[in-house]
Amino acid sequence: MPFINLLRQYQRHKADIDHAIHAVLDHGQYIHGPEVKMLEEQLQQFLGVKHAIGCANGTDALVLALKALHLQPNDVVFVPSLTFVATAEAVVLCGGIPFFVDIDPYTYNLDPNSLKAAVQMAKQQSLPIAGVIAVDLFGLAADYTAIQAVAKENHLWVMADSAQGFGATHNGRLVGSCQDCTIATTSFFPAKPLGCYGDGGAVFTNDDEMADLIRSIRVHGQGQEKYDNIRIGQNSRLDTIQAAILIEKLKIFPEEVTLRNQIAKRYTEAFRNRYKVPIHPSKDTCVWAQYTLQTTDRSTRDQAMKAFADRGFPTGIYYPKPLHLQTGYQHFPHTSNVSVCERMTQTVFSLPMSPYLTEKEVEEICS
Ligand SMILES: Cc1ncc(COP(=O)(O)O)c(C=O)c1O
Structure with a gap:
């Protein structure tokens, strides 16, 4: 996949x-x-x-x-x-x-x-x-x-x-x-x-x-x-x-966004007891470029990604390093506390997301 x-x-x-x-x-x-x-x-x-x-x-x-x-x-x-x-x-x-x-x-x-x-x-x-x-x-x-x-x-x-x-x-x-x-x-x-x-x-x-x-x-x-x-x-x-x-x-875009939202909803139901799932303000909507889960620490994240990979499901990390720590950018200023960005790079991972995932595939990922 x-x-x-x-x-x-x-x-x-x-x-x-x-x-x-x-x-x-x-x-x-x-x-x-x-x-x-x-x-x-x-x-x-x-x-x-x-x-x-x-x-x-x-x-x-x-x-x-x-x-x-x-x-x-x-x-x-x-x-x-x-x-x-x-x-x-x-x-x-x-x-x-x-x-x-x-x-x-x-x-x-x-x-x-x-x-x-x-x-x-x-x-x-x-x-x-x-x-x-x-x-x-x-x-x-x-x-x-x-x-x-x-x-x-x-x-x-x-x-x-x-x-x-x-x-x-x-x-x-x-x-x-x-x-x-x-x-x-x-x-x-x-x-x-x-x-x-x-x-x-x-x-x-x-x-x-x-x-x-x-x-x-x-x-x-x-x-x-x-x-x-x-x-x-x-x-x-x-x-x-x-x-x-x-x-x-653009003609098929609204339908694709609906499908992305349906998949995101199913992921949230399936994973909410195991990982921190996306929590969005009710006043805002999302087009789900990525569906991202959060673990408590890096080793749990790495184990989770390995478990998905072992079953043939790819996952991704967006992003593995914050910009203020990147070699090309570390000399630029940042606020005294950028700890959330640093923590997220250690704990987040994203699941496959596409309007064209089949129901069967989504269920396999969830199970
Ligand atoms: C947040 C953000 N800004 C800018 C870009 C740059 O877009 P492009 O790759 O089309 O230059 C991307 C995409 O890669 C992005 O995700």
């Missing part, structure tokens, strides 16, 4: 996906063809956001968003220490300084109290603070209400790194609708809840100026004309074939 079975989705929807790919091959507009615009419009409609701007991947989406926010050299951006490295990497790529913050032990998302402590620390050191990137880890929306309260008090912008959380809601509002943040990003990496069959990403915002800037930066700082370069940009276009695939996948 693969950890995430992408082939099954393709086999189930092969006719539609093949047709969409061939339509691109037939019209030949491989770069920024009509499917890109069509997908952007559909994403806008799905999320209820003014601008959806496709780009090459989720890391670039973060970089483009930071550039649109005019991040200045050495500006401090608060990020959770338990996330995929791209969240902090994008800050460094834009000349900023990631300041690592602890997470909540139940939701695995950025802890607003730890954010408060980090802001105080940065202020005491007279660091120029700019914003915070909240991550919708494992597909659960971060606590944007509490994060916004800290941000407003300290004049910080809030960005949502929703690479794992496309479709998740906070207080009934889709994260990508940008009602609780200035700008949001996502990744269409194949294993993500809304994934394509290669690399892809998108930025979402209701701000016209930022949207114009991102549309220009993603094509080499283009102005009104093709060879008119009005600023320094980069090449970060969403591939037309990937956009065509995403149009097909």
Whole structure:
């Protein structure tokens, strides 16, 4: 059993996906063809956001968003220490300084109290603070209400790194609708809840100026004309074939999220007496990029993973090392207490999660 079975989705929807790919091959507009615009419009409609701007991947989406926010050299951006490295990497790529913050032990998302402590620390050191990137880890929306309260008090912008959380809601509002943040990003990496069959990403915002800037930066700082370069940009276009695939996948996305939730519910019933299962605020929804269990200590975690592996079920650790302890990032500042992140790296493991797991497979994993 693969950890995430992408082939099954393709086999189930092969006719539609093949047709969409061939339509691109037939019209030949491989770069920024009509499917890109069509997908952007559909994403806008799905999320209820003014601008959806496709780009090459989720890391670039973060970089483009930071550039649109005019991040200045050495500006401090608060990020959770338990996330995929791209969240902090994008800050460094834009000349900023990631300041690592602890997470909540139940939701695995950025802890607003730890954010408060980090802001105080940065202020005491007279660091120029700019914003915070909240991550919708494992597909659960971060606590944007509490994060916004800290941000407003300290004049910080809030960005949502929703690479794992496309479709998740906070207080009934889709994260990508940008009602609780200035700008949001996502990744269409194949294993993500809304994934394509290669690399892809998108930025979402209701701000016209930022949207114009991102549309220009993603094509080499283009102005009104093709060879008119009005600023320094980069090449970060969403591939037309990937956009065509995403149009097909967006159609089946709501049904896939329902199936993921059903599997998560079954896992929780089966494992709640043995491990710490995910506990989510009732006001928020999750798209289950990962279903993660927690043990009491590392050796119990390792034994559990071995037991699953011995029976042919793959598991994964997201993530084995927090960012503030990574060689490339340990020189950046962090709050005095990042102990939850450190503990989680020793005790968490994730189960196979895919809308295309059969009932029989889920029952086998549970038993
Ligand atoms: C939280 C988070 N942010 C950013 C990224 C980067 O996305 P991509 O791999 O498309 O560059 C990922 C995905 O890998 C992610 O999980």
